[in-house]
Ligand SMILES: Nc1nc2c(ncn2[C@@H]2O[C@H](COP(=O)(O)OP(=O)(O)OP(=O)(O)O)[C@@H](O)[C@H]2O)c(=O)[nH]1
């Protein structure tokens with residue numbers, strides 16, 4: 001191919017790439033054409049052509065810079081935010097706080113912080129999710145690099161009576177940890193202590209459920225819905241919520257029989273069950289490391305078949321479930 | 335993750351169009367939107383930039399009607415292909431049931447196709463899924479440009495680059511004029527519904 005023909009082809013390609021938004025590719029082609037033009041001074045109108053190419057490249061560079069400089073998560077219209085909230089709230093059936101919470105988390109994940117914050121604020125009034133909402137407010141402030149605001153919000157919660165002491169303690173723990181991770185030096189305010197009389201207010205069933213499990217796990221469950229931007233924890237978060245499971249023993253014992261248990265709590269692909277001490281055969285078969293090739297997972301939306309492995313088995317030493325066993329099972333891909 | 339409502343016998347699944355920036359994902363959805371009006375069950379929403387690059391996603395809801403006694407609904411999404419949108423891309427992929435990987439046939443995009451496929455692999459893995467297990471269909475797009483003398487990769491080479499191990503069903507396409515668009519989505523829907531049938535046993 002002669003130089004002139006080569007240039008023609010290159011310019012044609014460059015034009016097309018530019019049209020399709022492949023700006024770097026277009027630039028490469030223009031550059032190459034310029035080089036050939038410079039090496040072949042005898043081409044008619046060579047100088048003119050070079051000039052017009054230079055102009056195009058300048059425009060391309062500007063466009064490339066504009067794209068590179070644009071924020072990746074700009075604020076979008078309220079209508080689009082509604083769509084994001086709806087489509088990415090995870091919980092599809094059911095209603096109430098949990099769904100709204102997940103919707104607000106989705107908004108935050110897509111960088112719609114103002115809207116997310118106002119939703120979390122609203123959810124502070126819902127006592128089934130208010131601790132998670134508070135933690136997410138803190139998380140938003142941190143994403144917006146406004147640590148002072150995070151502390152201010154916490155200070156306000158300390159002052160008013162919206163949160164119980166036990167709830168505030170969780171929020172404080174959360175904020176304290178974040179601040180420490182960010183090397184932000186500051187002392188968080190304390191509530192003036194009062195004598196704690198046992199709660200007599202009727203609690204929502206969700207909080208009853210979490211209090212069933214052995215102490216110390218409650219925070220883990222809640223933390224799950226909080227770290228909306230943590231890539232590492234996303235994996236856990238993606239697991240379907242499982243209400244109960246069916247276990248079939250691999251060998252020995254009553255073969256083929258399916259034992260069914262409620263899941264007392266779940267973190268990602270790890271679930272915890274309480275097995276009553278009366279289930280002697282089953283308890284004998286299950287130890288840490290036991291593989292369960294036949295399991296059924298019942299979620300509100302579907303029954304899934306899969307397998308799991310027992311990761312720990314502990315006898316509960318006190319409380320109403322004393323003598324029963326707490327079993328942790330990791331779900332393997334179904 | 336598909337939702338299956340036992341009571342209403344209704345299944346809803348999510349298909350995501352994945353691929354490098356500017357490969358033609360949005361063009362696929364636009365064609366489906368304007369061509370299969372009867373099955374489109376709402377507006378197509380695009381959250382994009384001024385330069386029509388997808389910013390967050392495109393969304394197109396469809397209703398396929400009754401299949402094996404079950405009402406089948408599908409949500410089609412595209413991810414933003416540009417590299418800088420990696421975190422959004424991952425969010426959109428969440429709970430996906432089937433994937434269409436749109437590869438750009440332009441020779442100059444060879445490496446970008448491979449990087450995007452790798453990115454898909456990693457994102458699926460991080461969600462506990464796998465590119466080897468998920469229903470997946472390949473589309474080699476922009477074949478129309480061959481006639482215009484623009485350098486394209488031969489299909490055989492694209493198969494070798496992208497589909498050697500996956501062995502997914504693949505189609506040549508020119509989404510801009512609709513060629514190959516229907517074949518691609520039908521294949522992906524079939525694979526996805528079959529896969530969900532095995533997992534959820536939704537069909538009668
Ligand atoms: N010639 C030709 N052009 C195409 C074809 N498909 C898409 N295009 C063009 O390629 C460019 C990018 O198409 P889009 O559909 O916006 O690409 P995308 O994959 O959604 O891009 P991102 O949203 O940035 O990831 C547009 O200019 C389209 O017109 C095709 O089959 N043939």
Ligand SMILES: [Mg+2]
Nearest residue numbers: 359360387388
């Ligand atoms: Mg697009």
